[in-house]
Amino acid sequence: MLRRAWTGYLETHGNSDVSSSDRAVMWQEYLRNIAVDRVTAARPAAVAGHPTAGAYPAVLGYDAAGHPRRTPPSAIETRYLPWWKATTHDD
Secondary structure (H helix, E strand, C coil): CHHHHHHHHHHHHCCCCCCCCHHHHHHHHHHHHHHHHHHHHHCCCCCCEECCEEEEECCCCECCCCCECCCCHHHEEEEECCCEECCCCCC
16 A cells, blocks of 8 residues: 555656645545554554655666566665645545
8 A cells, every 4th residue: 555655646746745636635645644544553642743755766676597686775765755734534
């Protein structure tokens, strides 16, 4: 779920964190809800907001011998999202 939400967010927002369509707003809310669910599962206190970040490596595949290639640290991109207000939602 989290991986799909992250991908959907990136596809609809590009390099900007501004929602420019209803679909972009939907992906932002979906990602926020998953993040809040994960945080509240680990810490059952009230959550008013939470910073969200994602780090995703490039998929490098396999070498000629069939061994997975390692992802060099320089190939991992990190993106920090703005603070979003956490709201209650239906599961």
